[in-house]
Amino acid sequence: MTDSWPVSRPRWTGGAVQDRLRTLNLITTVPPVLIVGVLSLVLTAHSWAHVVIQVVAVAAAVATAERWTAGDFLRVAKPCLVVAAAMWLLGALTDSTGASFGVCLVGSFLIPPMRRRRLVTLLGLSLLVAVLGSANLLVYGDVGARLWPYVGSPALTVVLATGFVYLNQRFYDLIAELEQSRERDAELAVMRERMRFAGDLHDIQGHTLHVVKLKVALAEKLLDADPARVREELREVHTLVGDTIVETKELAHAQRRLNLSAELENAKNLFEAAGIHVHIDREADVDPRAGELLGQVLRETTTNILRHAQARQVRITLSAAGITIVNDGAHEPGSPKLSGLSTLRQRMADHGGELEVSRSDGRFTTAAAFPAWTAREETR
Known part of the structure; x- marks a missing residue:
């Protein structure tokens, strides 16, 4: 099923914009994951074994979240999913409801970027989490009291977490599109200004060169018949070239006005x-x-x-x-x-x-x- 995932999460933009977006997404994604994981550990861990299991599960979730914000999560998320699933199984066997946090979060990051079969994968992941949690029922019995915390709640958490990650992804993709649009507008503005400058330069120098050509041709015809007129034409050419140099400088400094x-x-x-x-x-x-x-x-x-x-x-x-x-x-x-x-x-x-x-x-x-x-x- 590797063809269902892109090689990496689609990168938003390049350069400074990508860095700003990644920083923003990092701040809004990783701290909440870490805070919720720590709260779950504090509220549900009743032994050192529970602490170790949940710390590993939270670490897998945080590592996946951090790589997800960088657009390079797949190579990390898959092994983290295996580790988090193993921690959930151990948690179910040792009566630690908080151990489901890791597998639910890691799975939720994997599903939204998939190209196809998202719904089927989501249902499969929810079923996997529920099956792993049902190990607690087999060990401890009391199905009525344990069915929801070990089967129903973790399966529902996967669905809710996936929905949150999907909305988060769409939100930042929208921001990225807006940033790309601004970049394109800026590039177009630069291109228009270059074309305007090139047109103005053509107006100045193309016009002058053609007039110089005409005056030189006229001076050549009058060289023997009217030397005084030739000198006058050459003076005008000299003046015209000087004026063109001044206009070109004014154009370069945005001071030219016709x-x-x-x-x-x-x-x-x-x-x-x-x-x-x-x-x-x-x-x-x-x-x-x-x-x-x-x-x-x-x-x-x-x-x-x-x-x-x-x-x-x-x-x-x-x-x-x-x-x-x-x-x-x-x-x-x-x-x-x-x-x-x-x-x-x-x-x-x-x-x-x-x-x-x-x-x-x-x-x-x-x-x-x-x-x-x-x-x-x-x-x-």
Whole structure:
């Protein structure tokens, strides 16, 4: 029947959590077992033989309880069950009712962790305890007075003790599941933060590197025709790289904040440098709460237009809680891919916003807005 038991009691969690749970279970399990065992010895032991028998039985129960809290009880519980059963038989033969304590407790720890046949095993263990106790009836007679303390009470004690251990196990398994859930939530939070950091780093350095590439290419074309313009472009590249270093440091220290007005000016300059006509419509002043996220959307969209589209015109429309960027030169068939905007879509959603992209008639539209904020403004 070894396949009925797991190799060991299921371990709750790892590391510090497991240690805390084991300590808690140790405190709530072993002392009560020891206290009840000592009380039973004091109340029922009438000779030194009784003391020795009950001490051995209590020791078997305490050893099993201690290993049970550690999740490694099976190799200890089986021999302890044999020892405790032998002590109960000796106790029954020497008229010591307290000797049943050990076998009842050890058996109760063995049954709850079983994978199957728990009820059958419980009934078998109760029957075994009752049969061992009935030896007292054979030796001393007086069945009416001895039937309950040596047969009925020990058999019932096995059932009650097993129920208590089962509830105890389920309680601590539930605590373990809660602790594991907290650990998973903490790990997910760390992963989200790493993804956010990676996205921000991509926004900063990916955007800068692409702009540097464009300016260097422009400087190369003008190297012979307009040296003064080349020097100006190289100065801008130097400034841009310096700004990127500063932004990267701010990002590493959680100090980075985007300014929508600065991003608008930067996007306008980049588009004009690439020969793209830019038109900016300001329908309303942008809510300061929306400025940073909308600035991120504008920066990512600017990079996408410069990198992927053959745009000649870009229109940027600002509302109180939204931004829309429309560019031509989007001739790729099929549904548009969000790429870097996918991360921003999730960030917008986390703050109650929406980010949509669409392609139609060679035009690509990126629209980001906070509908709830707009609705609140209109009701005022």
